[in-house]
Each structure stands twice: as C-alpha cells, then as structure tokens.
Amino acid sequence: MSSCKEKDMARDILRDIKKLGIKKEVRIMEVCGTHTQTIARYGIKNILPENIKLISGPGCPVCVTPASHVDLAIKLAEEEDVIITTYGDAYKLPGSEKSLAEVGKNVKIVYSVDEVIEMCRAQRDKEFVHLSIGFETTAPAIASVLLKNPELENFSIIPSNKLIPPAMQYLIKNDCKIDGFICPGHVSAIIGAKPYERIAKVYEKPCVISGFEAIDVLKSILMILNQIKNNISKVEIEYKRLVKYEGNKIAREKMDKVFKASNAYWRGIGNIPSSGLKLRNRFKRFDAPKRYKIKLKDAKEIKPGCLCSKIIVGNALPTQCKLFRKECTPYKPYGPCMVSVEGACNVAFRYG
Amino acid sequence: MLHLDMDKAKISVSHGAGGRMMQELIKEIASIIENKKTRDGRGIDVLEDAGIANINGTKIAFTTDSYTVDPIFFPGGSIGKLAVCGTINDLAVMGAKPLALTLALVLEEGFPMAELKKIVMDINKEVKKANVAIISGDTKVMEKGKIDKIIINTAGIGIVRYDVSDYYARPGDKVMVSGSIGDHGMALLARRFKFETKLKSDCSSIASMALSLLKTGGIRVMKDPTRGGLAACLNEIAEKSKVDMVVYEDKVPIKEEVRSVGEVLGIDPMHTACEGRCVIIAKEEKAEEILNMAKRFDRNASIIGDVVKGSGKVFIETKIGSKRYLESPIGELYPRIC
Numbered sequence: 001m002s003s004c005k006e007k008d009m010a011r012d013i014l015r016d017i018k019k020l021g022i023k024k025e026v027r028i029m030e031v032c033g034t035h036t037q038t039i040a041r042y043g044i045k046n047i048l049p050e051n052i053k054l055i056s057g058p059g060c061p062v063c064v065t066p067a068s069h070v071d072l073a074i075k076l077a078e079e080e081d082v083i084i085t086t087y088g089d090a091y092k093l094p095g096s097e098k099s100l101a102e103v104g105k106n107v108k109i110v111y112s113v114d115e116v117i118e119m120c121r122a123q124r125d126k127e128f129v130h131l132s133i134g135f136e137t138t139a140p141a142i143a144s145v146l147l148k149n150p151e152l153e154n155f156s157i158i159p160s161n162k163l164i165p166p167a168m169q170y171l172i173k174n175d176c177k178i179d180g181f182i183c184p185g186h187v188s189a190i191i192g193a194k195p196y197e198r199i200a201k202v203y204e205k206p207c208v209i210s211g212f213e214a215i216d217v218l219k220s221i222l223m224i225l226n227q228i229k230n231n232i233s234k235v236e237i238e239y240k241r242l243v244k245y246e247g248n249k250i251a252r253e254k255m256d257k258v259f260k261a262s263n264a265y266w267r268g269i270g271n272i273p274s275s276g277l278k279l280r281n282r283f284k285r286f287d288a289p290k291r292y293k294i295k296l297k298d299a300k301e302i303k304p305g306c307l308c309s310k311i312i313v314g315n316a317l318p319t320q321c322k323l324f325r326k327e328c329t330p331y332k333p334y335g336p337c338m339v340s341v342e343g344a345c346n347v348a349f350r351y352g
Numbered sequence: 353m354l355h356l357d358m359d360k361a362k363i364s365v366s367h368g369a370g371g372r373m374m375q376e377l378i379k380e381i382a383s384i385i386e387n388k389k390t391r392d393g394r395g396i397d398v399l400e401d402a403g404i405a406n407i408n409g410t411k412i413a414f415t416t417d418s419y420t421v422d423p424i425f426f427p428g429g430s431i432g433k434l435a436v437c438g439t440i441n442d443l444a445v446m447g448a449k450p451l452a453l454t455l456a457l458v459l460e461e462g463f464p465m466a467e468l469k470k471i472v473m474d475i476n477k478e479v480k481k482a483n484v485a486i487i488s489g490d491t492k493v494m495e496k497g498k499i500d501k502i503i504i505n506t507a508g509i510g511i512v513r514y515d516v517s518d519y520y521a522r523p524g525d526k527v528m529v530s531g532s533i534g535d536h537g538m539a540l541l542a543r544r545f546k547f548e549t550k551l552k553s554d555c556s557s558i559a560s561m562a563l564s565l566l567k568t569g570g571i572r573v574m575k576d577p578t579r580g581g582l583a584a585c586l587n588e589i590a591e592k593s594k595v596d597m598v599v600y601e602d603k604v605p606i607k608e609e610v611r612s613v614g615e616v617l618g619i620d621p622m623h624t625a626c627e628g629r630c631v632i633i634a635k636e637e638k639a640e641e642i643l644n645m646a647k648r649f650d651r652n653a654s655i656i657g658d659v660v661k662g663s664g665k666v667f668i669e670t671k672i673g674s675k676r677y678l679e680s681p682i683g684e685l686y687p688r689i690c
Contacts, residue, residue, distance in 0.1 A: 004602065006602075006671050006672060007602070007671060007672060007673050010672035010673055011673065037618075040676070041620075041670070041676070042670040042671065042672050042674060042676075043670050043672075043674030043675055043676040044672070044674065046674045046675060046676065047672065047673065047674040111545060214670065214671065214672045215672070218672065329682075330682045331366065331373055331682065341618055342618075349682070350679050350682065351676055351677065351679065352676065352677035352679055
C-alpha cells in the first residue's frame with residue numbers, strides 16, 4: 001500500500017467517523033499488545049475526535065504473567081540446576097525479589113519453543129523448563145511440540161498460557177467502563193470470531209477483529225462506532241485477509257488435546273475463571289511444578305506505589321503513575337507493564 | 353532522571369546498544385576524564401564521531417572504534433570490512449579526508465587462521481579502495497572462551513577539510529539520508545534468526561561521497577547512523593543543536609524486506625544500525641543540489657524532514673498524518689512474542 005494512499009484512506013475514515021456525529025464519550029479497548037503498539041506508533045489517538053478514547057487492556061502476555069511463576073522459574077534455575085528458557089520479553093519481568101535476568105546462570109532466551117527442543121536433544125544430560133507464556137497464539141505451538149515429542153524426558157513447562165475472551169468478559173462484569181472492543185488479530189486467527197459472540201450479544205459490546213496496520217485499526221474503530229450509532233452490537237471481522245469466522249480448527253484441536261481451560265491468576269487483575277490453560281493428565285509429566293514437586297507460593301505481584309493493576313484494566317494511564325519514567329523505566333522495570341515492548345507503560349515510555 | 357550509579361550498577365548488553373543507556377554510560381565515563389580536548393580542538397567534551405586536534409594550524413580528525421559483530425561474516429561484509437569502513441566513515445562525517453588507520457586484533461585461542469586470513473584480506477581490499485594506509489598494529493590472543501572469536505579495534509586519522517558539527521543544525525535546514533535505512537542491522541538480525549532474505553548489509557565506505565557532497569558548502573551536519581539507527585542519530589543532533597526536527601515517515605527510504613523483518617521481530621527499522629549511510633543536515637537553498645548529487649551515489653537518497661525551532665525533540669509525521677515523538681531506542685532490542 002503506498003503511503004500516499006494510506007494518508008487519503010485515513011482522512012476518509014476520519015471524515016466518516018466525524019460524520020457519525022457521536023457526541024458522548026466512547027471508550028474503546030484494545031486487548032492485544034500489537035494493537036497498542038500500532039496505536040502509539042502511528043499516533044492514532046492524536047487524530048481521533050476528543051470524545052473517542054482508546055484504552056489499552058490486558059493484551060500483553062508478559063504483563064499478566066504472575067510473579068509467582070517467575071519466582072518458580074528462578075527457584076528451579078537456582079536450586080534444581082535446570083535450564084530455564086524464556087522469550088526475551090519475559091527475561092526482565094520482575095518476580096517477588098528479582099527477575100530471571102538477575103539470576104546469572106541457567107537462563108536462556110529463545111525465540112521459539114522449537115529452539116528449546118533442539119537444545120533438549122543436544123544436551124540430554126541437562127533438564128530444560130520452558131516458561132510458557134502467551135495467549136492463544138503461542139499455545140498451539142507448545143501443544144504441537146508436546147504432541148510431536150512425547151518421548152522427551154528432559155523437557156517440561158511452567159504452564160502460564162492465557163485466554164483472552166474470558167478476560168474481556170471479566171472486565172465488563174467488574175465495571176470497567178468499555179463501550180466496544182478492538183479484538184486481537186493473531187489470537188482470532190486461531191480462535192475465530194465465535195468466542196466473542198457472548199460479549200457482543202449478552203453484554204452488548206461491539207467487537208471488531210482488527211488487523212495491525214494503522215488503517216486496519218482506524219477502520220475497526222469506525223466499524224465499532226457505526227454499531228454504537230445504530231444501537232447494535234455484533235462481532236465483525238475487519239481483518240478478513242487472515243481471520244476466518246471459524247478460526248484455525250487444526251491449531252485449536254491440538255490445543256484441546258494437550259490443554260484444558262482452568263482458572264488463572266492474571267497479574268494486576270486477579271483470578272479469572274476458565275482463563276488459563278493447564279496440561280491434561282496425559283501430559284502431566286511435562287508440568288514442571290508437578291515434576292519438581294514445587295508449590296506456587298504467594299508472591300509480590302504488584303509492588304507498593306505501582307499503578308499497573310489499574311493500568312492493565314484501562315482505569316489509569318501510565319503517565320498517571322508517580323513512578324513512570326522515574327523509578328520505573330524499561331532499563332529497570334518496577335511494574336510488569338513496563339517490561340515488554342507490548343506493555344502499556346513501555347509503549348507510553350517509547351512513543352511519548 | 354535516569355541516573356546511572358557507577359558505584360553500584362553493572363554493565364548490561366543494553367549499555368552497548370546505541371540507545372539512551374549507552375549515551376548515559378559514555379557521559380559518565382567522560383565526566384571522570386579531566387583532560388577532554390587539546391588546545392583549540394574538539395574532544396570528548398562535545399562527543400562527536402571523531403575528536404579534532406589542532407596541530408600547527410592543521411586540524412586532524414582522530415577516532416577509534418572496536419568491532420565485535422556477530423556473525424563475523426554476514427551478507428554484504430565481514431568484521432574486517434566493517435572495521436575499516438566504520439572508522440573511515442567516522443572521519444568522513446567530521447569533514448575529514450581519511451589518511452591512515454591502526455589495526456589491533458584480539459583473537460580467541462583456536463580461531464581458524466583461514467578465517468583470520470579472509471578477514472585481513474577484506475581489510476586490505478577496503479583500505480585500497482579508500483586509499484588509506486594501515487600504519488601501525490597490534491595482536492593479542494586470549495584463552496579459549498574468554499572472548500568470542502575475534503575483536504578488532506581500528507583508530508584512524510584524517511585531515512579536516514570542512515567545518516561540520518553535530519551542533520550546527522539551524523531552523524529551516526533540511527534533513528536528508530544518503531540511502532535506505534536499517535539494512536545493516538536487519539540483515540544481521542535476519543541471519544541470526546535464520547530468516548531467508550535477500551537482505552545485505554549496507555557496510556561500505558562513504559568517504560568519497562561525503563567529500564563530494566561537502567564540496568557544495570551547503571552541509572552543516574553529517575553523521576553516520578550506526579548503533580541506535582536513524583532515530584538515535586537525529587535525536588543526538590537535535591539535542592546538541594537545540595532545535596526540533598520533523599521527519600515525514602512516508603519520505604524515509606526503507607526497503608520492503610527490512611520493514612518485514614522488523615515487523616516480525618518487533619524492531620523499528622529507524623532504531624536499526626546502518627554502516628554505509630549518512631544523515632545530512634543541509635542549508636535549505638543547497639538541499640536540492642546536494643540531493644541530486646547524492647542520488648548519483650545512491651538513488652535512494654532522500655530529503656526526509658525539516659529542522660524547526662525547538663529544544664531538542666524529534667517528531668515524526670506518521671503515514672496516516674498524525675504526529676508523535678521519534679524517540680531514541682532505549683537499550684537492547686527484543687523481538688515480540690505475540
């Protein structure tokens with residue numbers, strides 16, 4: 001797409017948004033860290049009418065990973081001499097006392113779980129534990145690895161994968177002021193549009209599955225506002241080039257074979273029913289806490305002064321936090337939302 | 353605001369990534385050194401790409417750089433080529449004609465001689481091309497595992513012909529780049545992550561181009577956007593010159609493949625190193641002439657923005673017509689996970 005054309009398209013969409021003549025405040029939440037980045041990178045908030053507010057929700061998998069899981073990984077690395085593998089983003093995530101980056105041994109950054117499997121094969125005398133975080137996008141990859149390598153003896157995971165739609169419902173039920181959702185693109189490519197139907201029908205919140213280009217997000221905002229103007233709420237797909245209504249059945253089947261939904265703790269938010277993935281009994285030998293007989297302990301999830309628990313549900317802005325840009329920076333993150341490039345505080349820090 | 357406590361803190365990889373953390377470290381180090389420049393010269397008091405010493409009325413540009421690139425052979429170059437071009441470029445952007453280099457090699461025990469030979473042959477090829485000489489050198493060997501394969505340091509001197517400085521940008525000036533942005537960094541990252549791309553590093557000497565463009569007399573600032581990329585480079589100029597800049601996203605030349613690799617890894621091409629490009633701040637009335645000349649060396653040369661009154665901020669007008677800050681990268685660049 002030529003950028004000249006994009007500028008014209010953006011202008012047309014903005015004109016259509018203004019034409020709707022919506023005067024009341026409308027709060028639209030995005031629940032995907034990549035959308036958060038697109039919105040900041042292209043300055044989308046700055047060109048929308050003032051009454052249209054974009055709010056970042058719990059769309060960054062690193063931000064919602066409990067400190068207790070980090071603590072567990074640290075304990076394994078330090079006391080059991082196993083090698084912890086993690087995605088780069090989670091490396092600096094603070095646990096109760098420190099992050100994996102501060103352990104100094106037995107921690108390796110990987111870019112995909114396949115890399116861990118290669119390491120497991122190359123070093124049979126070592127045990128590897130993968131801190132498995134992420135949403136419906138990364139869960140199928142883990143599932144697929146476990147299905148393909150049932151014989152692996154030196155591999156297990158700390159199951160920390162989470163599901164997005166239950167978290168969206170939780171926010172609505174807990175009085176977060178949201179008028180519509182920009183639904184995640186990659187997640188929806190797996191789960192399809194159906195899981196959002198309840199949110200649209202029962203809770204009457206328009207849901208639009210969006211792509212990641214600036215124009216995609218602008219179009220999705222227009223689609224949501226159109227629904228609001230016409231007093232309807234349904235699930236629409238803007239990101240048609242990748243997302244089908246039924247999603248990716250094969251990926252979902254793999255996930256279902258390996259995992260089942262369970263309650264999960266979202267850092268800064270709390271326990272959300274059926275929002276996590278735990279390993280099915282058949283695969284429990286891959287469950288690191290069981291394998292090493294370590295119980296999750298209560299952890300310091302949100303430290304004093306940190307506003308992340310409000311930021312993650314859209315009830316506060318990063319700039320309203322007293323620690324933002326002072327004690328808390330991407331150099332040394334104090335709160336979880338400052339760690340990943342998808343975290344609301346990190347994005348706010350980088351894009352000003 | 354982001355104070356580095358040198359008595360307690362430890363060095364992290366981010367301190368070498370070209371972003372704000374590196375700037376901070378350099379400032380801390382420079383603050384300890386008391387003799388920062390020679391008489392009438394420019395030194396680490398102003399922290400430019402090379403220092404300038406005044407010797408009997410002749411201005412000599414003097415710079416040093418250590419090279420630790422991984423992988424040591426990459427599409428479009430090698431650590432040897434980089435070690436020559438990088439140092440030559442630091443001299444050229446200070447308005448100097450490069451004259452001579454030193455070459456120091458730190459080698460890991462067990463490093464194959466054949467690879468060393470290949471690297472030195474690359475070095476030879478580049479010094480011949482740039483018409484400079486290597487007039488002094490040093491070799492050291494470290495025990496296996498104490499360093500990763502090879503580190504090269506080169507220092508270089510050149511005779512200053514044109515007066516350019518990071519501090520000279522003025523409102524009304526034009527912001528230009530001499531070619532596409534981010535090729536070097538993305539080509540290396542693509543290789544590291546085993547992506548199949550046709551990307552090549554832009555690693556090359558820019559000295560002859562720089563000297564021809566400087567001849568126009570219309571250039572106030574020249575700088576090579578290495579670590580930290582275009583964003584860090586522009587922010588440094590804006591801060592030092594106490595001006596603002598507006599960059600137009602749709603005018604910045606970025607190759608489609610660079611953009612795609614960046615998207616997959618969650619890395620902004622504007623935060624990614626170039627090793628054969630320069631950023632130019634040109635007087636408005638000379639900008640077109642300089643652009644046309646630059647296009648003869650690289651057809652992707654472009655005017656990408658304006659210098660405006662301000663206090664050291666860089667803005668980018670995005671492709672959808674909105675404006676935001678173009679910040680320097682912070683530290684290490686992590687790929688996204690979702």
